[in-house]
Amino acid sequence: MRDEVDLVVPVKTLDRAKTRLTSATGGDPVSHAALALALALDTVSAAIATPGVRRVVTITSDPAVASEMAALGVESLPEPAEPGLNAALKHGARTLRSSRIGALQADLPALRPDELQAALEAAAGRRAFVPDRQGTGTTLLLAAPGGELDPRFGVGSAGHHRVSGAVALIGAWPSLRCDVDTEEDLRLAQMLGLGTHTANALPAWTT
């Protein structure tokens, strides 16, 4: 039987999201929100196309995000009263009550379903995580079947997830490691091959 996972994807309200990318859109808030949304839509589109992913739910208080996710057939849950990324993920994990839960960051615009699938299979039922391209952050955290998510995202989260007993998954999945925080990340993601939402939302300098 396939070891399927339900993924919680956190998405900040668009007017607060991706501040390190502000320069990429020349400070225009409308273009910036469109780019932040596009990153999330491409991430979620790839996740729902991955055979080992049973269900994807976003955690967001932004109605525009929830509406666009609904158009993809993806449900959104509002954020809990407690602020912050890890509180949002714990809330999502508790609400879903899945047999196996994972957290996927929403800024992976080059994500390929075959690469996400390869990482899910490499986890082989263990609590595991995928470090970002720099090796310090985390792009995917997987609970063991029936286990707690215990998210420790934030600065240096790869180290925190390792210390918490999660196995680092290292393999040929560059698109899963390429989270986009800065203009440089965006250029690298473009080289890997962006999803259509982000490609269409790109600022003029990239084309």
Ligand SMILES: Nc1nc2c(ncn2[C@@H]2O[C@H](COP(=O)(O)OP(=O)(O)OP(=O)(O)O)[C@@H](O)[C@H]2O)c(=O)[nH]1
């Ligand atoms: N729902 C929710 N998602 C969050 C929260 N904080 C971060 N995220 C999401 O978690 C992921 C990783 O966050 P970051 O890479 O730090 O993104 P960011 O906070 O938008 O970017 P910066 O403003 O540049 O730090 C992104 O998908 C964010 O949208 C939060 O408080 N609530």
Ligand SMILES: C=C(OP(=O)(O)O)C(=O)O
């Ligand atoms: C919150 C995280 O993302 P980033 O480093 O992209 O801000 C993380 O990797 O834990």
